[in-house]
Amino acid sequence: DIQMTQSPSTLSASLGDRVTITCRAPQSISSYVNWYQQRPGKAPTLLIYAASNLHSGVPPRFSGSGVGTHFSLTISSLQPEDVAIYYCQQSHSPPHTFGQGTKVEI
């Protein structure tokens, strides 16, 4: 299995801050990374697919980048509704594993 490693585990920032979460793969997985947001008590929702493509309806303050082994999710201006846990997921090789999650706090 491809183990995805996210950092940091927890991130505390202020409203309006630019926030970046990273996700690393142990081998090249091209652009096969997706990002999900899980608000407290809710199911995950898709934010970004194929490393850098914004899913329909997701605010443009979210962006993704990366290729190969190093990926990142950026929130350009942190909003109260962005308090959540964020997960990366690789879809290069089954099983399509998730990172351990990054908790974003304000």
Next chain:
Amino acid sequence: QLHLQESGPGLVKPTETLSLTCSVSRGSVSSGDYYWGWIRQPPGRGLEWIANIYSSGATYYNPSLRSRLSISMDTSKNQFSLRLSSVTAADTAVYFCARRTQMAAIILSDVFDVWGQGTMVAVSS
């Protein structure tokens, strides 16, 4: 808009079999180029993909759980189901059902784009 709803027992005894059902509305499990899957999340922990079933009925399992898993589809009820045998406390989790599709970009990326709300299953005697 597609809606998925999980249903299950809530509490299962160790060594027994867990059975979960995902009811699909405003869409069909048997049409389109979709997979239907299960993902679980132990309390306070991350997400683990369990299994998928294709609209044609083909099945795919997480190798770490394969020996205990069975996923099936009932097109007449527009549902798909999961059975996990010989459960232990380690199987305690919120179980989500979801639709997997391919999103077209430079590559075709498999994503879970619609999720159910999840159902909590505790394994305890």
